[in-house]
Every structure is written in C-alpha cells, then in structure tokens.
Amino acid sequence: MALKETADAVLAGLGDIRSELEAVYKDLHAHAELGHQEHRTATRVAEHLKNCGYQVHEGIGGTGVAGVLANGDGPTILLRAEMDALPVREETGLPYASTVTATDAVGRQVPVAHACGHDMHVTCLLGAARLMAAAPGSWNGTLLALFQPAEEPGDGADRMLADGLTDRIPHPDVAFAQHVLPYPAGQVGTRAGSFLSAADNIKITIYGRGAHGSAPQAAIDPVVMASMIVVRLQTIVSRELAAAQPAVLTVGALQAGTSGNVIPDSAELLVNVRTYDEASRQAVLAAIRRIVRAECDASGATRGPRMEEGTHFPSTVNDSAVTHEVAAAFTAAFGERAGTSELHSASEDFSRLPDAFGIPYTYWALGCVDPDTYHSAQQRGTVAQDIPVNHSPLFAPVLQPTLDAGVQALVAAALTRLAQPDEPDSMRP
Structure with a gap:
C-alpha cells in the first residue's frame, strides 16, 4: 500500500469525528489560558488521550502533557502542539470568542485570547492522535503526542526539558510541528533549511541628568539620547548587513519621564531582534x-548604559531530508494546495525539543x-491591510477547512516514518 493510500485509510474516520473536533476547538477558543496557566486545557487534552488508549504523562514542566502510543516495532515520532494563549482582548465577534481575563506573571489583570491559533494546533493534534489510535493496522512504531505549555513566553519547552522530559518519554527519531499562518485555509507550506528566525529581546537603560524643562x-x-539611539539602530540592518542577510530590528518601547516640563x-528602550543565523545574530547584537x-558617550551620559538580555528564541531550521519526505507526502495528500513556504520572521521555541533529543x-x-476572503484581498493588493495576522485582536482561523487540513497534515507527516515498512512506498526518497 502506498503512503497516500495508508494516509487515506487512517483519515477515513475524520468525517465521523469532525463535529466533535469542531466542538473541542470552540471550547478551547472560548476558554483561553495564558502560558503556565493552561490547567483546564491540559486536563481536557489528557482526558482525550486516555480515552484513545494513550499512556499519558501529565504536569511536565507545570502543565505539559505527553501521550505515548506504542504500536509494535518501528520508529518513534513526536508530534507537538502548544497550548497557551495571549494577553489580548479578542475582537473577532465570533459566537465562541474569548471573554476570559486572568492575572499575568507580574500580577496584572489582562484579557486572554487565542490570537495566535494554538487552540487550533491542539485540536488538530488531538484529531490526528485519535485517528492514528483507531487504525493500528495501518502503521508500526510509537507515536508521541506532546502538548507544550508557554510557547509565547519562550520558556515552555525549556521547562518541560528541565522537568525530565527526555527521560519520561521514549526517545523519538524525528519531530514534527505546524503553525497556522495568514494564508488560504486548506493550504500547507514546507521549507527546507531556515524557516523561522531567532529572536532576542534586550532592555536598554540609559542615564542622563534631570532638570527643569526650561533649563x-x-x-x-x-530623551534626546534615546531618540538618537533609535534612529541610529535602524541603520544596522540597512547599512551593516549584506542584502542576502535578512534581519529585523524593532524598538518596541521607549519610556522616559512623566511630565512635559x-x-x-x-530612559528605557525595549529592543527586539530577529535573525536567521548565528553570524548575523552576533553582528547585530554587537552593533x-x-x-x-557611543551615543551615551557622545551625549556625556552620567554613567554607562545598562543592557539586559531578555527572552531568546532559537531559530527554526528544518532538516532537508525530513522536509523532502514530508513535502512529498503533502503533495500526494493536498495536490496543488501543497507548496513551499516563504521565510518567516516569527519565532518559536519548538526546536529546543528535538535539539534536546539530538534528532x-x-x-x-x-x-x-x-480562501475567498484572501483571494479578494490579493486581487486588490491589500492582503497586508485586510487580512489579520497572528497576535491581532481580529485573528481567528476559519474553522474549516483549517481543522481538516491540520489533521491531515499531521497524519501524513507521521506516516512518512510510521507506515508499515514491509509494503512498497514509492514516495520515499
């Protein structure tokens, strides 16, 4: 049986569980939880996995969940989804929109919404895990369904690893993950090599001498010193990196003073840097x-600046051979809806998990x-203006065909390694 036929056999039950998955998604969306607070989500995930026959490990790194399904001899593959939401007030107008508020890590009461689509990731993985469990005759090996907390703060993967993840689950041979992005629903895009950027956050405090506004x-x-720094920082990407070295540098906050006089x-500046390789990263940070x-010296600052490194996200660099296998499976499964993704300047902590296993x-x-909304905006040339992106209060994946496509993609990717090896598979490179 060819790989596509095996995938079709596993996915044959998707229609039977579609309405249930849609209900799960709406429930998760309406009950969004911040990073490290995903207790309700984790409980629901664990219940679903147990009902499907998985051995379930709970509370990894706080709220992380891992389901293990052994199905004979064969490879072990890891499928990962993240569970956390954002401190954003949802403005989608959906009937299942989040109205949740919560206390964040520094004690502030904030609105909470799934403005990045992690609820869709969780639902898709639950669907794929259930379909794989229901079709044991179609594959051999071990399936690991990993549900990670706190991707947005950037420490969820690290906390799971610090809590002994590598010793608590079987050692996987390969890992897969996906992310909803503002493209037509039903499409999937792979990219070998660099896919997502590394991210560095820096807090800069500069010191002058206060006085009356009239003197x-x-x-x-x-304030003048900080303004000069902001302007000069913009020359790093445009004047110190080659055109073939993509990078983004953003000063997201400048705070100083309380009165006009x-x-x-x-003054304090918060800087965010996105780069795709270590050489570029070090060059930008050094600049x-x-x-x-130099700007502090030129202004006669009373003391040197204080520069504090904050959250760091690693770059996401896809393995070429694995990506080739998955791309071939997607072409067979999705046809013309499968393509090559562009380079993205968003960042993720997913790669810390496979890197820790050395896979x-x-x-x-x-x-x-x-799709119709997207193509209409594309024809007008207004995609950037009219299509809400991740982290926008207006961002929410269209339920279908996003959900079906996400389940199909996870199953297709898993079967590139788990499909029964004694059967011919013309899709393997």
Whole structure:
C-alpha cells in the first residue's frame, strides 16, 4: 500500500469525528489560558488521550502533557502542539470568542485570547492522535503526542526539558510541528533549511541628568539620547548587513519621564531582534552594544548604559531530508494546495525539543484564512491591510477547512516514518 493510500485509510474516520473536533476547538477558543496557566486545557487534552488508549504523562514542566502510543516495532515520532494563549482582548465577534481575563506573571489583570491559533494546533493534534489510535493496522512504531505549555513566553519547552522530559518519554527519531499562518485555509507550506528566525529581546537603560524643562543646559537629556539611539539602530540592518542577510530590528518601547516640563534622568528602550543565523545574530547584537555606548558617550551620559538580555528564541531550521519526505507526502495528500513556504520572521521555541533529543525535525505552515476572503484581498493588493495576522485582536482561523487540513497534515507527516515498512512506498526518497 502506498503512503497516500495508508494516509487515506487512517483519515477515513475524520468525517465521523469532525463535529466533535469542531466542538473541542470552540471550547478551547472560548476558554483561553495564558502560558503556565493552561490547567483546564491540559486536563481536557489528557482526558482525550486516555480515552484513545494513550499512556499519558501529565504536569511536565507545570502543565505539559505527553501521550505515548506504542504500536509494535518501528520508529518513534513526536508530534507537538502548544497550548497557551495571549494577553489580548479578542475582537473577532465570533459566537465562541474569548471573554476570559486572568492575572499575568507580574500580577496584572489582562484579557486572554487565542490570537495566535494554538487552540487550533491542539485540536488538530488531538484529531490526528485519535485517528492514528483507531487504525493500528495501518502503521508500526510509537507515536508521541506532546502538548507544550508557554510557547509565547519562550520558556515552555525549556521547562518541560528541565522537568525530565527526555527521560519520561521514549526517545523519538524525528519531530514534527505546524503553525497556522495568514494564508488560504486548506493550504500547507514546507521549507527546507531556515524557516523561522531567532529572536532576542534586550532592555536598554540609559542615564542622563534631570532638570527643569526650561533649563535644558543644566541637564543631560536622556530623551534626546534615546531618540538618537533609535534612529541610529535602524541603520544596522540597512547599512551593516549584506542584502542576502535578512534581519529585523524593532524598538518596541521607549519610556522616559512623566511630565512635559521635567527632563528625566533616565530612559528605557525595549529592543527586539530577529535573525536567521548565528553570524548575523552576533553582528547585530554587537552593533547594538556599540551604538548605544557611543551615543551615551557622545551625549556625556552620567554613567554607562545598562543592557539586559531578555527572552531568546532559537531559530527554526528544518532538516532537508525530513522536509523532502514530508513535502512529498503533502503533495500526494493536498495536490496543488501543497507548496513551499516563504521565510518567516516569527519565532518559536519548538526546536529546543528535538535539539534536546539530538534528532531532526520539520515545521510547516498551515493556512487558516477563508480562501475567498484572501483571494479578494490579493486581487486588490491589500492582503497586508485586510487580512489579520497572528497576535491581532481580529485573528481567528476559519474553522474549516483549517481543522481538516491540520489533521491531515499531521497524519501524513507521521506516516512518512510510521507506515508499515514491509509494503512498497514509492514516495520515499
């Protein structure tokens, strides 16, 4: 039996569980939970996995869940979905929109919504896990369904690893993950090599001398100093990196002072950097340090700047051989709806999991926008303006065909390794 035929056999039951999966998705969407607070979500995930016959490990790294389904001799593959939502007030107008509020890590009361689509990832993986469990005669090996907390804060994978994940589940041979992105629903996109950027967050504090707003000669103005730094930082990508070295540098916050007639004595900048290779990353970080120190010196700052490194996300670099296998499976499963994804400047912590096991991985894009809406915006040339992106209060995947496509993609990817090896498989490279 060819790989596509095996996948079709496993997916034959999708129609029977579609309405149930849609209900699960709507429930998760309406009950969004922040990172490290995904208790309700984790409980629902564990219940579903247990009902499908998985051996379930709960509370990994706080709220992480891993389901293990052994089905004879063969490879072990890991499918991962993240569970957390964002501190965003949902404005989609959906009947199942989130109205949840919660207390965040620093004690603030914030709205919470699944504005990045992690609820769709969870539902798709639950669907794939259930279909694989219901078709044991179609594959051999071990399936690991991993549900990770706190991808958005960037420490969810690390906490699972610190809590002994590598010792608590079988050692996988390969890992797979997907993410909804603002492309037409029903489409999937793979990319060998670099796919998502690394991300670095830096907090910069600069020090001047405060004075009355009417007497700037008595001050060393940190607002002017910070403004010069912001402008100069924009030259790093445009003037210090080659055109073939993509990078993004954003000053997302500049905070100084409390009154228009008071020159403050310090200012704070929050900087975010996205790069795709370590050489570019180190070059940009070194340039930031050089520019900040030089501008402070030029302004006569009362003391040197303080630069604190915050959350770091690793780059996502897909294994070429694994991606080729998955791309071939997607072409067979989706036809012209399977393609090559572009490079993305978003960031993820998924790669920390396969890296900890020392295994290859691939990560792909799953379209989630109503196709007619997308194509209309494309014809107008207004995709960037009219199609909400991840983290927008207006972002919400169209339920179908996104959900079906996400389940199909996970099953197809899993079967590139788990399909019975004694049967001919013309799709293997």
